Amino acid sequence: MDVIEVIKKRYSYRGPYQNTPVPREDLKKILEAGLAAPSGCNKQTTSLIAVDNPELVNSITKLIKKNGFSGQSAPAGICVLTQKIPAYDDKYFYMQDYSAAIENILLAVTALGYASCWIEGQVTEDSETQKQIANMLNIPAEYTVVAFLPIGIPKAEGRRPKYKAFSERAWVNAFGSAT
Ligand SMILES: Cc1cc2nc3c(=O)[nH]c(=O)nc-3n(C[C@H](O)[C@H](O)[C@H](O)COP(=O)(O)O)c2cc1C
Structure with missing residues (x-):
């Protein structure tokens, strides 16, 4: 797929997933894509854990549902971790780093034909959820759990949100200018 087509096709999926497991080779490709992202001063503050043990994925989904996540459990997911270290002096870019990843x-x-959703609000809603996920996945204390991204083949096409008009948010040469 052309990269522009992929960018336009991506959306947050919160519906049910097929039971089909995500092959490890696909999970590896997805992890590699995440690690290929830029990072401030190349500090590479983001780390990733692929989760394909159904009990673990279900337990994580249960935790985030408790915080209001409306989606379903997927056959796999990626847990996103950050190390809150400065890029230089007191400048921190870890948030930008993991967002790019x-x-x-x-x-x-x-x-690769899967669907997902950036679940950060309902992971970082309370430090207890972050701690519980960290415990489940044996994550050392110097890493913070910031997001969980379910991965699977969607059972049905999800709904795209409404986006503001292009002309309200993007311009050429000057704010508000179309030319
Ligand atoms: C920083 C950030 C945090 C998010 N956290 C959640 C979340 O906790 N739960 C959720 O269902 N969606 C979450 N989302 C997904 C947004 O709701 C979604 O991207 C937005 O509504 C636009 O929809 P789209 O992704 O389909 O374009 C998050 C997105 C971002 C960028």
């Missing part, structure tokens, strides 16, 4: 992951997921 997540978008790469979501695009790779889409290109």
Whole structure:
């Protein structure tokens, strides 16, 4: 798929998934896409854990549902971790780093025919959820769990949200200018 086509095709899927497992080779491609993202001062603050043990995925989904996530459990997912270390002086870019990695992951997921959703709000809703996920996945204390991205083949086409008009958000040469 052409990269522009993949970017336009990506959307947040919260519906049911098929039971079909995600092959490890696809998970590896998705992880590699995430790690290929740029990072501030090349600090590479983002780490990833692919989860394909159904009990673990279900337990994580249960936790985030408790925080209001409306989606279904998937056959696999990626847990996104960050190390909150400075890029230089007191400048921190870890948030930008993991956001870039997540978008790469979501695009790779889409290109491979899967669906996903960037679940961060309902992972970081309370530190208890983050701690519980960290415990489940044996994550050391210097890493923070920031997001979970379910991965699977969707059972049905999800609904795309409404986006604001192009002309309200993107311009040429000057703010508000179409030319
Ligand atoms: C930083 C961030 C946090 C998000 N957290 C959640 C979340 O916790 N739960 C959820 O269902 N969607 C979450 N989303 C997905 C957004 O709701 C979604 O991207 C937005 O509604 C636009 O829809 P689209 O992804 O289909 O284009 C998050 C997205 C971002 C960028």
